Amino acid sequence: MQNPSASMLVIGDEILSGRTRDSNMHYLAIELTKVGIDLKEVRVVSDSEVEIVQTVTQLSEKYDYVFTSGGIGPTHDDITADAIGLAFNLEVKVCAEAKQILENHYLNSEVELNEARLRMARTPVGAKLIKNSVSAAPGFNVQNVFVMAGVPSVFQVMVQSVIKTINGGQPVLSRSLNISSGEGNIAEKLKIFAQDNKLLAVGSYPFQKNGKYGTNIVIRGKNNKSLDKAFNKLLELFSGMIDEP
Amino acid sequence: MQNPSASMLVIGDEILSGRTRDSNMHYLAIELTKVGIDLKEVRVVSDSEVEIVQTVTQLSEKYDYVFTSGGIGPTHDDITADAIGLAFNLEVKVCAEAKQILENHYLNSEVELNEARLRMARTPVGAKLIKNSVSAAPGFNVQNVFVMAGVPSVFQVMVQSVIKTINGGQPVLSRSLNISSGEGNIAEKLKIFAQDNKLLAVGSYPFQKNGKYGTNIVIRGKNNKSLDKAFNKLLELFSGMIDEP
Numbered sequence: 113m114q115n116p117s118a119s120m121l122v123i124g125d126e127i128l129s130g131r132t133r134d135s136n137m138h139y140l141a142i143e144l145t146k147v148g149i150d151l152k153e154v155r156v157v158s159d160s161e162v163e164i165v166q167t168v169t170q171l172s173e174k175y176d177y178v179f180t181s182g183g184i185g186p187t188h189d190d191i192t193a194d195a196i197g198l199a200f201n202l203e204v205k206v207c208a209e210a211k212q213i214l215e216n217h218y219l220n221s222e223v224e225l226n227e228a229r230l231r232m233a234r235t236p237v238g239a240k241l242i243k244n245s246v247s248a249a250p251g252f253n254v255q256n257v258f259v260m261a262g263v264p265s266v267f268q269v270m271v272q273s274v275i276k277t278i279n280g281g282q283p284v285l286s287r288s289l290n291i292s293s294g295e296g297n298i299a300e301k302l303k304i305f306a307q308d309n310k311l312l313a314v315g316s317y318p319f320q321k322n323g324k325y326g327t328n329i330v331i332r333g334k335n336n337k338s339l340d341k342a343f344n345k346l347l348e349l350f351s352g353m354i355d356e357p
Numbered sequence: 358m359q360n361p362s363a364s365m366l367v368i369g370d371e372i373l374s375g376r377t378r379d380s381n382m383h384y385l386a387i388e389l390t391k392v393g394i395d396l397k398e399v400r401v402v403s404d405s406e407v408e409i410v411q412t413v414t415q416l417s418e419k420y421d422y423v424f425t426s427g428g429i430g431p432t433h434d435d436i437t438a439d440a441i442g443l444a445f446n447l448e449v450k451v452c453a454e455a456k457q458i459l460e461n462h463y464l465n466s467e468v469e470l471n472e473a474r475l476r477m478a479r480t481p482v483g484a485k486l487i488k489n490s491v492s493a494a495p496g497f498n499v500q501n502v503f504v505m506a507g508v509p510s511v512f513q514v515m516v517q518s519v520i521k522t523i524n525g526g527q528p529v530l531s532r533s534l535n536i537s538s539g540e541g542n543i544a545e546k547l548k549i550f551a552q553d554n555k556l557l558a559v560g561s562y563p564f565q566k567n568g569k570y571g572t573n574i575v576i577r578g579k580n581n582k583s584l585d586k587a588f589n590k591l592l593e594l595f596s597g598m599i600d601e602p
Binding site for chain 1: 367370371372373374375376377378379380382383386387388389390395396397398399400401402403404408430431432433434468471472473474476477508529531539540541542544545547548551552558559560561562563575577
């Protein structure tokens, strides 16, 4: 059976201008891989309603899950909730449950739940909330789209909260081998190995160590036994060239 | 006049599986911003010919420039040249100029220009080469698509080499101000400021300092004078709340 497929949509001018270096994509990639959900595509778009609406619509149709980051804060440039509402033709309103969460959070603080902060309780009608154990203001889920914050610490707890509630698949397993020889020297052998092991994904990544080229070979698959067998074949193929750590 | 628009296509299973953290997007974003090319969208796809062909075709139609990273090495999983050939209906062959570059590079080394390494000289017919001062094997340019390596040190010199040859625009300038107050407190004032300054992009980004929330406001535009004027207005609006560095 195929694993569920996923895509990610990173929303924010600050990523595209170079102000901010995104770290949420890498985090999500690792977490999805652990639970057997195959991240197939990532897109980064600006704080533009039309871009967000178009992209979410396309990704939602193409993949089992869509994870978004960014644009759900209290300021004027936080437009993700409205864009998701438009994409799914749902009215966007203050959600009573989300409002209650914010009220509780601010209850014994000096912070006021003003109109701006109440924006963080707005969701498309019918959305399920995603828990935020860092700063309370929740994310939300509409159909197969999970809308989360851009701030990495908040994004991460939201991902952990979502992952418990969705169906994963069979985690993709991998074995990795470093060869003390450049890609160009081993490419022919590796090509034949990849052809002989079509059920595995065989990746080749160059590196440099003490000024010399080496190759990191990564094989990926879902079955431990076939991976072990293929890995032993690799050890045999490149014996004498293995780069011990 | 509008600045040229750009998109980036990151190619590689290793990014989507979480093995590798991409750093090329952030580098490109900064370099394009400097020369007035507006990066509008980034996509990350796997080493899948059909995905690369479809995505390059879409991005090439939608934006003035497309920059790709990854998949131009000597191994079986390096399929970008073939995919670009398919996307533009061009035959992919060993390019004499690229072959000469590799021959010169390997001339006095122990490295052999074997069939695998010769794959790095394959380009769609008519492509212009992109110089690689790190490891010789060139990138290439077909129409508005610039195909570059995934290894960050190589990607970076290729970007520098490309940027000299293409038309930029008016660099987007920015001013940044830290406010010692959470986004929720200043959102209303900032919204009105953004409405009053529609020609500027006004971004708001939360941060924490000594356990307290602060807000980084970034205003972006092409005209120094209007930026200065708007920035002074910001200083006035939030006087008493400025977070000195």
